[in-house]
Amino acid sequence: METDVTDDQRALLEVSSRFMTDTCPLVAVREGAWRDVGFAATYRRQAAELGWFSMLVPEALGGGNVSGYGVLDAALVAYRRGRALQPGSFVGTNVVAYAIAEEGSEWARTTVLPALLSGEAPASWAVDAPGYRLDAGVDARVLDDGGVVLTGTKRAVQDVEEASWLLVTCSTGSGATQLLIRADSPGVTITELGTLDLSRRYFEVTFDGAKVDAAAVVGTPGAGDDLITRQLAIATTLVAAEMVGAMDQDFATTVQYAKDRIAFGRPIGSFQGIKHQLADTSLALEMSKAITVAAARAVDHDDFGPSAASMAKAFVGEAGVDLVQTCFQVYGGIGYTWEHDQHLYLRRITTDAGLFGDANWHREHLCQLAGI
Amino acid sequence: MTETFATIDVNTFRAQAREWIRANLEPRSANQNDDHHDLTTEDISVARRLQRKLFDAGFAGITYPAAYGGRDLTAAHEQAFNEEAADFLTPNFGAAGIVTFGPIGRSLIAHATPEFLRRRMPRLLSGEELWCQFYSEPEAGSDLAGVRTRATRDGDQWILNGSKIWSSGAHLADWAMCLARTDWDVPKHRGLTWFALPTDTKGVTVRQIKQINGNAEFCEEFLDDVVVTDADLIGEVNRGWTVTQTMLVHERATAEHGRLVIEPRDLAPDLVALARRVGRLTDPLVRQAIARAHTNDFAQFHLGRAMADRLRAQAEPDHAVAAYPKLAVGTYKPVRARLALEIGGSATIAFDDGSAIARQPMLDYLECRVQSIAAGTNEMQRNGIGERILGLPREPSFDTTKPFNDVLRQSREWSGKVN
Numbered sequence: 001m002e003t004d005v006t007d008d009q010r011a012l013l014e015v016s017s018r019f020m021t022d023t024c025p026l027v028a029v030r031e032g033a034w035r036d037v038g039f040a041a042t043y044r045r046q047a048a049e050l051g052w053f054s055m056l057v058p059e060a061l062g063g064g065n066v067s068g069y070g071v072l073d074a075a076l077v078a079y080r081r082g083r084a085l086q087p088g089s090f091v092g093t094n095v096v097a098y099a100i101a102e103e104g105s106e107w108a109r110t111t112v113l114p115a116l117l118s119g120e121a122p123a124s125w126a127v128d129a130p131g132y133r134l135d136a137g138v139d140a141r142v143l144d145d146g147g148v149v150l151t152g153t154k155r156a157v158q159d160v161e162e163a164s165w166l167l168v169t170c171s172t173g174s175g176a177t178q179l180l181i182r183a184d185s186p187g188v189t190i191t192e193l194g195t196l197d198l199s200r201r202y203f204e205v206t207f208d209g210a211k212v213d214a215a216a217v218v219g220t221p222g223a224g225d226d227l228i229t230r231q232l233a234i235a236t237t238l239v240a241a242e243m244v245g246a247m248d249q250d251f252a253t254t255v256q257y258a259k260d261r262i263a264f265g266r267p268i269g270s271f272q273g274i275k276h277q278l279a280d281t282s283l284a285l286e287m288s289k290a291i292t293v294a295a296a297r298a299v300d301h302d303d304f305g306p307s308a309a310s311m312a313k314a315f316v317g318e319a320g321v322d323l324v325q326t327c328f329q330v331y332g333g334i335g336y337t338w339e340h341d342q343h344l345y346l347r348r349i350t351t352d353a354g355l356f357g358d359a360n361w362h363r364e365h366l367c368q369l370a371g372i
Numbered sequence: 373m374t375e376t377f378a379t380i381d382v383n384t385f386r387a388q389a390r391e392w393i394r395a396n397l398e399p400r401s402a403n404q405n406d407d408h409h410d411l412t413t414e415d416i417s418v419a420r421r422l423q424r425k426l427f428d429a430g431f432a433g434i435t436y437p438a439a440y441g442g443r444d445l446t447a448a449h450e451q452a453f454n455e456e457a458a459d460f461l462t463p464n465f466g467a468a469g470i471v472t473f474g475p476i477g478r479s480l481i482a483h484a485t486p487e488f489l490r491r492r493m494p495r496l497l498s499g500e501e502l503w504c505q506f507y508s509e510p511e512a513g514s515d516l517a518g519v520r521t522r523a524t525r526d527g528d529q530w531i532l533n534g535s536k537i538w539s540s541g542a543h544l545a546d547w548a549m550c551l552a553r554t555d556w557d558v559p560k561h562r563g564l565t566w567f568a569l570p571t572d573t574k575g576v577t578v579r580q581i582k583q584i585n586g587n588a589e590f591c592e593e594f595l596d597d598v599v600v601t602d603a604d605l606i607g608e609v610n611r612g613w614t615v616t617q618t619m620l621v622h623e624r625a626t627a628e629h630g631r632l633v634i635e636p637r638d639l640a641p642d643l644v645a646l647a648r649r650v651g652r653l654t655d656p657l658v659r660q661a662i663a664r665a666h667t668n669d670f671a672q673f674h675l676g677r678a679m680a681d682r683l684r685a686q687a688e689p690d691h692a693v694a695a696y697p698k699l700a701v702g703t704y705k706p707v708r709a710r711l712a713l714e715i716g717g718s719a720t721i722a723f724d725d726g727s728a729i730a731r732q733p734m735l736d737y738l739e740c741r742v743q744s745i746a747a748g749t750n751e752m753q754r755n756g757i758g759e760r761i762l763g764l765p766r767e768p769s770f771d772t773t774k775p776f777n778d779v780l781r782q783s784r785e786w787s788g789k790v791n
Contacts (some may be wrong), residue, residue: 003678003681003682003685004681004685255762255763255764258764259763259764259765266765266768267764267765269758269762269764269765270764270765270766270767270768271767272751272754272755272767274764275754275755275758275759275764276751276754276755276758278758278762278764279699279753279754279755279757279758279762280699280703280754282696282757282758282761282762283675283696283699283700283703283757286675286678286679286696287671287672287674287675287700288671289678290671290674290675290677290678291667291670291671291674291675293674293678294670294674294677304637307637307639308670311666311667311670311671314663314664314667315667315668315670315671360660362663363659363660363663363664363667364656364659364660364663366639366663366666366667367639367659367662367663370638370639370644372639372644372653372659372662
């Protein structure tokens with residue numbers, strides 16, 4: 001994953017990893033310290049100082065990145081985050097910042113964007129929808145003054161707090177519209193959901209006649225598909241990178257366990273029954289790293305980004321779930337205990353596999369992008 | 373004539389090659405591809421004449437020592453020649469050519485005597501003498517060090533008896549490199565020796581093997597009291613495993629042939645065409661199958677690139693990582709072949725003979741296990757990744773320290789008990 005990193009990227013990754021270890025080590029993840037709003041705010045501001053939320057925004061708008069390739073930089077940070085199962089809306093905030101920088105109004109660029117870049121406010125992309133269309137679930141009625149009224153529900157929105165900015169992907173009937181709204185606005189209800197993942201929170205967000213001004217619209221009402229496709233490519237690439245990080249860490253500790261655990265008079269990793277499963281898993285992990293880096297480069301460079309990102313999400317999504325299942329099996333009973341960390345990875349990776357479209361969704365998306 | 377070929381830089385060499393190629397080789401037309409299947413002796417004669425032409429002009433054995441008919445130039449020079457010649461007809465010896473100019477030629481250079489090399493190498497490089505490997509046996513494949521072909525000392529010569537199999541292009545080859553056991557009372561790796569022999573030596577029987585796809589690229593051989601002299605020993609007596617290791621490295625390089633060189637961006641064109649032909653392009657399950665196959669292709673391509681980058685980045689390249697792309701091909705080829713059959717449905721199990729689009733999935737299906745078995749099975753790659761990359765301990769070995777004779781005897785009494 002980090003074979004070709006530049007010195008600047010290396011420095012970013014080292015300081016980022018140090019920050020994670022100091023601020024939110026695995027024990028803090030496990031105990032849920034990050035659920036506290038005060039803890040989250042401090043974490044976010046410090047992360048912002050490292051440039052975590054600026055990488056997909058041009059310098060002219062207050063952003064910037066170390067290599068000139070923002071998605072690659074962000075993917076490398078995401079990989080380190082995944083290794084340490086870091087909490088917080090990293091993917092969401094970056095995607096929303098990107099969307100505002102691309103097609104946000106003057107108000108969004110001067111008011112919302114600086115708050116995201118500085119870590120003052122978090123952001124989440126409210127996009128999850130049943131079926132193929134991402135604008136499903138919430139209907140947007142455009143008023144004569146350009147304002148929009150929202151009705152409907154988005155589920156599995158990640159890490160929302162009252163101060164969060166939500167980028168809502170909704171339907172005007174004739175096409176997709178995206179707009180910004182604060183989670184504590186009148187007509188917006190957020191309800192925390194029970195989750196598989198223990199390292200992040202998920203919410204159902206209900207809109208009951210919530211109204212925003214025209215300036216809150218990102219892009220042209222009813223014509224959001226192109227931007228949504230690009231946002232999705234970024235979100236899936238970064239989620240894949242977080243997954244690969246978590247996979248790498250879970251796999252490394254499992255291999256170590258296979259060397260340490262003795263049964264029938266020798267380390268269990270010497271049995272081909274275990275060794276061959278780990279070798280197959282290692283192959284899938286290396287392919288996952290390779291396809292994720294390829295996707296990040298493609299999203300940075302050219303029009304092939306959305307296809308490459310969907311392939312990465314589809315491949316890593318399945319490889320990730322396979323990996324945690326194999327690791328579970330190698331650990332045996334110990335992996336079934338709450339005390340062991342294995343289930344934290346199992347939960348996180350399996351959840352990531354379903355975020356922003358599962359493997360089946362992305363394979364269909366790949367076909368549609370190819371025009372068949 | 374070797375003195376006239378001084379070392380030259382790649383660009384000058386490329387320019388010379390281009391000029392010569394355009395003046396001397398025929399352009400390749402669209403339907404002339406390098407089909408490695410079932411070449412006739414006629415095809416081989418054509419290839420030999422062409423190879424001679426390249427040799428005389430100094431474009432054969434570009435990376436081989438000048439003393440033995442080569443050019444003493446670098447892989448970059450060879451690459452430049454290949455690029456310039458890509459659109460022209462070059463000698464096609466099929467699998468025999470890949471073996472002769474790859475694993476065999478390289479192993480000979482590394483281990484044969486200068487006298488042997490002076491005698492044989494110019495003929496090898498000029499296409500006059502094609503080579504093959506007498507290597508695997510019916511009872512020794514993955515466990516190559518367990519070969520049982522016997523070489524017995526008889527005065528100043530050796531008598532060979534045994535059988536060999538999976539020799540690519542042996543029916544077209546003039547010479548063979550043969551691995552035989554010369555000492556049965558030492559552990560298996562320490563009693564092996566390599567011999568060179570003409571394939572028409574008295575006592576050698578070469579028989580083509582018909583494959584499940586109807587082609588016959590491989591042969592089996594029977595050696596009955598075949599006489600070889602010390603002059604045709606390759607490497608030292610009982611040190612044959614060293615030569616084998618050289619050969620395996622170059623075999624693996626050969627296995628890399630056929631790897632995708634261009635990033636696959638267009639959604640699996642063959643499978644889309646197949647789905648369209650059978651009218652199933654809108655079937656969600658078919659679309660899933662197409663996208664899955666393409667995603668695997670894409671991941672495999674980038675795995676290959678990532679491993680090449682990793683090797684380049686290492687001060688001391690760890691060639692064990694080559695097991696990853698090998699295992700990837702061995703794993704995903706069968707997956708893709710099965711997906712194609714699912715997409716094609718009944719059209720790929722019963723089809724018009726003229727319909728290549730529906731016929732190809734069947735042929736791919738029959739071929740899909742070649743790379744999971746040949747040149748190192750998936751299981752051997754998994755051992756390599758598990759032990760050499762992940763650092764997992766080896767399985768206990770029962771045969772590496774005992775005399776090979778004892779290994780054979782005890783294996784017949786295998787009870788699972790270890791004493």
